[in-house]
Amino acid sequence: xxxxxxxxxxxxxxxxxxxxxxxxxxxxxxxxxxxxxxxxxxxxxxxxxxxxxxxxxxxxxxxxxxxxxxxxxxxxxxxxxxxxxxxxxxxxxxxxxxxxxxxxxxxxxxxxxxxxxxxxxxxxxxxxxxxxxxxxxxxxxxxxxxxxxxxxxxxxxxxxxxxxxxxxxxxxxxxxxxxxxxxxxxxxxxxxxxxxxxxxxxxxxxxxxxxxxxxxxxxxxxxxxxxxxxxxxxxxxxxxxxxxxxxxxxxxxxxxxxxxxxxxxxxxxxxxxxxx
Numbered sequence: 001x002x003x004x005x006x007x008x009x010x011x012x013x014x015x016x017x018x019x020x021x022x023x024x025x026x027x028x029x030x031x032x033x034x035x036x037x038x039x040x041x042x043x044x045x046x047x048x049x050x051x052x053x054x055x056x057x058x059x060x061x062x063x064x065x066x067x068x069x070x071x072x073x074x075x076x077x078x079x080x081x082x083x084x085x086x087x088x089x090x091x092x093x094x095x096x097x098x099x100x101x102x103x104x105x106x107x108x109x110x111x112x113x114x115x116x117x118x119x120x121x122x123x124x125x126x127x128x129x130x131x132x133x134x135x136x137x138x139x140x141x142x143x144x145x146x147x148x149x150x151x152x153x154x155x156x157x158x159x160x161x162x163x164x165x166x167x168x169x170x171x172x173x174x175x176x177x178x179x180x181x182x183x184x185x186x187x188x189x190x191x192x193x194x195x196x197x198x199x200x201x202x203x204x205x206x207x208x209x210x211x212x213x214x215x216x217x218x219x220x221x222x223x224x225x226x227x228x229x230x231x232x233x234x235x236x237x238x239x240x241x242x243x244x245x246x247x248x249x250x251x252x253x254x255x256x257x258x259x260x261x262x263x264x265x266x267x268x269x270x271x272x273x274x275x276x
């Protein structure tokens with residue numbers, strides 16, 4: 001494995017976004033690995049024109065599988081995970097800044113900022129673990145809303161990721177594709193929960209997506225199920241999404257007029273803080 005940075009992407013029919021996302025990646029990464037899941041447009045032609053290493057993985061309603069294939073093909077010491085509709089904000093010093101900070105620490109991963117562009121011209125920032133070591137212990141999990149956080153918390157519990165200052169600009173929301181993607185994700189999440197009804201993360205993400213689509217009652221049901229499952233997990237404080245889950249469930253209960261259940265949730269969380 002050589003020093004440097006491998007950028008990984010996966011997608012299907014991404015000819016709309018690749019001409020935006022690939023140029024800045026070429027200026028930062030030593031290589032770009034693109035996993036195609038069945039494109040029928042000019043995606044493969046564009047990826048080839050930009051010098052991507054192209055792999056193929058038939059779409060099986062699972063985002064982790066093609067991303068893990070990309071990791072296994074990556075040849076550099078660090079990996080930057082980018083979605084096709086995300087553009088690395090242009091900064092000529094980022095490559096050296098990224099590599100210098102990576103070399104100077106034993107951290108396994110870093111957090112980047114994502115500016116989610118909205119259709120009205122505004123943006124909403126979010127944080128995500130997108131830069132991590134090329135290490136066989138680090139792999140994506142979950143069929144949708146995939147991530148490497150579980151690997152990091154399992155193997156490096158005392159090394160929480162820090163922010164590195166890199167920014168990605170996410171164009172998917174502004175392009176009007178968000179509801180379509182969320183409906184797709186809901187279908188995958190429902191299948192996941194049918195197979196694994198006790199998945200805390202799956203319940204949490206299904207609840208959040210349903211609420212976004214206006215299905216507040218069903219969404220709240222899954223959020224409450226996720227909280228109940230988390231309550232039975234002795235290691236629940238290690239769940240990286242626990243705070244967001246509790247806040248969403250509490251807000252959902254108040255919005256639905258369930259003040260007593262919201263108060264009970266608050267008491268439960270206070271009990272967790274006391275070790276009960």
